[in-house]
Structures are given as C-alpha cells and as structure tokens.
Amino acid sequence: MSVFKDQITRIVQSVPSGSVLSYGQVAAYTGLPRAARQVGLVLREMEEDVPWWRVVNNSGRVSITGNWRADKLLQSKLLCSEGVEVGSDFTFVIEKYRFRPTDEQLKEFQLESDYREKVMLKYQL
DNA sequence: ATAATGACATGTT
DNA sequence: TAACATGCCATTA
Numbered sequence: 476m477s478v479f480k481d482q483i484t485r486i487v488q489s490v491p492s493g494s495v496l497s498y499g500q501v502a503a504y505t506g507l508p509r510a511a512r513q514v515g516l517v518l519r520e521m522e523e524d525v526p527w528w529r530v531v532n533n534s535g536r537v538s539i540t541g542n543w544r545a546d547k548l549l550q551s552k553l554l555c556s557e558g559v560e561v562g563s564d565f566t567f568v569i570e571k572y573r574f575r576p577t578d579e580q581l582k583e584f585q586l587e588s589d590y591r592e593k594v595m596l597k598y599q600l
Numbered sequence: 601a602t603a604a605t606g607a608c609a610t611g612t613t
Numbered sequence: 614t615a616a617c618a619t620g621c622c623a624t625t626a
Contacts, residue, residue: 477623477624479623479624480623497608497609498607498608498609499608499609499610502608502609502622507621507622507623509608509609509620509621509622510608510621510622510623511608511609511621511622512605512606512607512608512609512621512622512623513606513608513621513622513623513624514607514608515606515607515608516605516606516607516623516624517607517623517624518607519606519607527607530607531607532607532608532609533608533609533610534609537607538607538608539607540606540607541606541607542607545607547607550607
C-alpha cells in the first residue's frame with residue numbers, strides 16, 4: 476500500500492457523518508493539491524471501512540462513474556441517509572456540508588505548518 | 601523507460 | 614448557467 480493511499484484512507488475516515496469534502500480537498504490534505512483525479516482512482520479500489528461516499532465534486536455534485544460496486548444513485552442515497560440533501564440531478568449545496576477540519580485534525584495529516592495555513596484559507600467557506 | 605488512463609479543478613466561452 | 618479546453622500526477626500496461 477502506497478503512502479498516498481494510506482493518507483487518503485486516514486483523511487476520509489476522519490470525515491464525520493453528514494459532512495462531505497471534495498476530491499481536491501482530500502488531495503490538498505495529502506500534500507499534493509493537484510492530484511484530485513488520483514484520489515478518485517484510489518477510492519475506486521478502497522476498502523469497505525472507508526466512507527468513500529463523503530468525497531464529492533467541488534462544484535457540489537455526485538460525479539462518480541464507471542464503478543461496478545457503486546454508482547451515483549447509491550452515493551446519493553448514502554448521503555441522503557446522513558442528512559445531505561441531494562437533488563434528483565445529483566447536485567447539492569456543498570458549502571452547507573463541507574468538512575472543515577480542526578487545527579488538531581490538520582496536524583494529524585502531517586503537513587508543514589506554512590502549507591497547512593494555505594490549505595486552511597482555501598477551504599474555509 | 602514511455603505512454604495512456606481517469607469517481608477532478610479551474611479558467612474561458 | 615453550462616459546456617469546453619487544458620493542466621495535473623499516481624498508477625498501470
């Protein structure tokens with residue numbers, strides 16, 4: 476298992492029920508802010524105990540495709556069951572549910588302090 | 601080594 | 614708004 480996958484696992488597992496975060500956000504927390512696409516590729520093969528459905532497109536929509544064990548409808552249902560109001564067009568107001576880690580949580584992602592501040596700025600509303 | 605492949609993001613039309 | 618184009622980069626073939 477690569478470090479990248481390992482980090483993604485930890486990050487996604489730290490997201491509470493009812494919250495969501497974008498692929499780019501996950502990427503940013505791994506220290507590779509431009510690796511959003513890879514996050515999706517990794518999630519595709521992820522373990523069962525990782526709440527993959529809380530990871531969404533930054534524009535506020537469920538964008539999952541080409542996965543044999545999960546599709547947009549399943550993800551939408553899972554999110555709805557957690558209180559995220561997903562419309563029939565698979566969109567929702569992301570800023571209403573976006574996961575905003577505490578300083579403590581961010582530190583657990585082991586990022587350098589100056590980089591950590593940038594990430595904080597980018598994803599606070 | 602090299603090249604193709606995307607559950608993306610962002611800026612331009 | 615929404616569609617399109619371009620940049621990205623860890624994996625895999």
